[in-house]
Amino acid sequence: TVAYVWLLLICLFQSVTFALHTVCEYKTPYYIYKTEEYGMVMSICGILSSVVSFGVGALISFLTVRYAYHRIMLVAFGISCIFLLLSGILQYFQKSLLPPDKTHQKEEKAEKAPNFTATLLTGEEFTLSENIGKPVLVNFWATWCGPCVGEMPAFEKLKEEYGDKVVIVAVNCGEKAETVKEFVDENGYTFAFAIDEKAKISTNIYPTMSIPYTVLIDVNGNLAEEFVGAVSAEKQYKIYKEAIEKVLNEKE
Numbered sequence: 001t002v003a004y005v006w007l008l009l010i011c012l013f014q015s016v017t018f019a020l021h022t023v024c025e026y027k028t029p030y031y032i033y034k035t036e037e038y039g040m041v042m043s044i045c046g047i048l049s050s051v052v053s054f055g056v057g058a059l060i061s062f063l064t065v066r067y068a069y070h071r072i073m074l075v076a077f078g079i080s081c082i083f084l085l086l087s088g089i090l091q092y093f094q095k096s097l098l099p100p101d102k103t104h105q106k107e108e109k110a111e112k113a114p115n116f117t118a119t120l121l122t123g124e125e126f127t128l129s130e131n132i133g134k135p136v137l138v139n140f141w142a143t144w145c146g147p148c149v150g151e152m153p154a155f156e157k158l159k160e161e162y163g164d165k166v167v168i169v170a171v172n173c174g175e176k177a178e179t180v181k182e183f184v185d186e187n188g189y190t191f192a193f194a195i196d197e198k199a200k201i202s203t204n205i206y207p208t209m210s211i212p213y214t215v216l217i218d219v220n221g222n223l224a225e226e227f228v229g230a231v232s233a234e235k236q237y238k239i240y241k242e243a244i245e246k247v248l249n250e251k252e
Contacts, residue, residue: 110222113215114205118171118194121181126169126194129221135247136167136217137240140202142175143183148212151230152189154237158244159191166244168192173211174199216240218247 113136117127128136139155141148155168169192172180177195184193202208206215210228218224225243230236 110220113217113221113223116201116205118169118196118201120169121177121184121193121195126192128217131167132217132221133219134165134167135219135224135244136169137244138206138215138217139168139170140173140206140208140211140213141170142173142211143179144175145211147230149183151212151233151236152187153233154240155191156189157233157237158240161241162244165248169194171196171201173202214240216243216247218250 115129120126159168171194180193212230214227216224224247
């Protein structure tokens with residue numbers, strides 16, 4: 001009986017932890033739940049859950065044996081079943097709920113890229129429609145976003161390799177020009193940086209629930225591919241280069 005009740009409690013609290021973990025992943029942007037800090041927090045939550053499971057399980061087991069409260073066993077069993085069912089349902093829908101963390105290609109049907117205008121760090125105005133005729137790689141990022149900053153060398157390498165054949169612009173989301181300029185000067189990047197201090201472009205024109213978010217626009221002004229998240233600069237360089245080459249080959 002003691003072992004039975006204890007196992008039920010373990011099942012209950014682990015199910016609750018799983019359910020909360022799934023919900024947290026759904027509500028948490030990509031750039032947060034992929035960080036080491038988030039993983040550490042969830043690990044601590046798992047450890048606390050195990051400790052609580054053991055403690056509460058032991059307590060209820062003691063009460064069950066001492067006072068023969070069979071109703072306690074029934075209640076524990078019922079609650080465990082409910083949370084197991086809920087966590088199972090969440091697990092089933094988890095893939096569709098979580099924000100994508102892989103590069104995915106747009107459908108074959110052409111979709112026009114929404115036009116936008118933004119001010120560059122140089123003071124010039126960048127308008128997407130004025131750059132149609134070349135592949136355009138638009139990246140949405142922020143200096144506080146680790147994966148965003150980590151993939152920046154990939155864009156610099158692409159700029160050096162393709163020059164004027166490909167337009168690369170990194171649209172900063174919600175930060176002041178001074179902050180962006182300091183970051184660019186410190187790292188010596190030479191590709192274009194645009195300022196979107198009120199995040200209107202990334203919110204209204206190219207809405208995304210997470211950054212980094214990058215779109216590749218073909219020579220006809222259609223959305224060719226979009227990329228959510230980033231791994232390493234080296235891997236992102238290869239991913240972007242492959243996509244750009246595909247667009248350039250289609251042009252020929």
